[in-house]
Amino acid sequence: MKVLQVGMAGALLVSLAGCGLFAEKHVDYQAGATQSESLEVPPDLSKPVDGELYKVPQGGTGNPQAGKAGVANAATVEKPVLPVISGVHLERAGAQRWLVVQDTPENVWRVVKAFWTENGFVLGSEDQSAGIMETNWKEDRVKPAQTGGADASGSGSGEGLSSGERDQYRSRLERGKEAGTVEIYLSHRGLVATVDAHQAIQWLPRANDPELEAQMLQRLMVRLGGNPAVEVAVKSGGEATLQVADNGVGSILIKDEFDRSWRRVGLAIDRLKWVLDDKDRSKGIYFLKPIKAGGKFKLPKEAGESMANYRVLVQDGGATCTVLVTAADGSSDASSKLLLEALYKNIQP
Structure with a gap:
């Protein structure tokens, strides 16, 4: 090609x-x-609230006799x-x-x-x-x-x-x-x-x-x-690493405090063009809307509309944060693993 x-x-x-x-x-x-x-x-x-303040004045033929008065009115708006x-x-x-x-x-x-x-x-x-x-x-x-x-x-x-x-x-x-x-x-x-x-x-x-x-x-x-x-200048973020636990569940370890980790994860979500249904910063959760295959990563065909219930968790650990991608019930599957890998590739310092 x-x-x-x-x-x-x-x-x-x-x-x-x-x-x-x-x-x-x-x-x-x-x-x-x-x-x-x-x-x-x-x-x-x-x-x-909708109103005149939000309306951009439109040009038009108008009355040629309006002259300066019309210009003054437009400027006023x-x-x-x-x-x-x-x-x-x-x-x-x-x-x-x-x-x-x-x-x-x-x-x-x-x-x-x-x-x-x-x-x-x-x-x-x-x-x-x-x-x-x-x-x-x-x-x-x-x-x-x-x-x-x-x-x-x-x-x-x-x-x-x-x-x-x-x-x-x-x-x-x-x-x-x-x-x-x-x-x-x-x-x-x-x-x-x-x-x-x-x-x-x-x-x-x-x-x-x-x-x-x-x-x-x-x-x-x-x-x-x-x-x-x-x-x-704001302090640069620490290293982010992809980890896999003994039970096979993956996570991202970010060597950064919660505020910056939350921002970095949100930026990665923006770059991936994932769409959020909601988010709760107090609990460190991004709630994902359905994600279709064909983007920067590939999802299993069986994922379908179930992607609506996936979420990204940013867990505050003080000097570090752990990022997880799970289903609504907290479980991890093939789709959440692929989502986590895509997220990791887009997290920047």
Whole structure:
């Protein structure tokens, strides 16, 4: 199988992934979601009330006699649409980066949503109460002026040549450890066009690029009014090892305290694009929704919808934490073993 070369490689889009802490509160995550199956669900992020403040003014022909009055009215409506954020800084621990914003979840949500729109992405799913929004796949384009050629589509639309790559992003908001703060995590997934033996184009997953993720997070930081040159260093996490007990049950030992271990496991879940039905930080449990085969790992066919009852446990051991993947009754089977191995491969320092 060959990687498709279409046009010249354009400037790649950028991004970042992450996970964090949230005040626990069980809510109905099936309500208020545009497309709940592709969402992870950190609870306790309230949904803004619909109203004029959330409506983006639309342009139109209008009355030519309105003149300056129409412009003034539009400006009046625009001002409260995107609030001024109180403060924002970037934190980093090893390969992990995330933003800490000093403002309400409602205000931060509105600015993050506008950020994706301004960068040419269409939101494929969003759940304000869960704090999750996910973009549709966007194909990278190289403008004809950059390549000296014509639009590969032949449509004359001027959209440019395909670079043979697509990007998708998920942003997740959680209440921060400090009162009055919100943490933002971004995760990225990429596809690359390939040509099979029958000369048919297929889109396959491409390797994650941490540098691209870091650049996208910096863009969001600037959009929120922060200075990307200011970075707060957080102690890097310790080593994570995969272990198997005498009874055959596997686990991950993380040489790190609970707060950071919880964040690292959540980040790994983001990268795998697993979807949470709920989570309970006080008990160290992530509750998984059904996981379909065909992702970054393979599941037994018999797993089916039973995956809805699997959960990830982060057990606090003081200086270390133990991570388990079990069924609802606490048992371990072939599927939980595969899930644990996939989780281990995506846990970063």
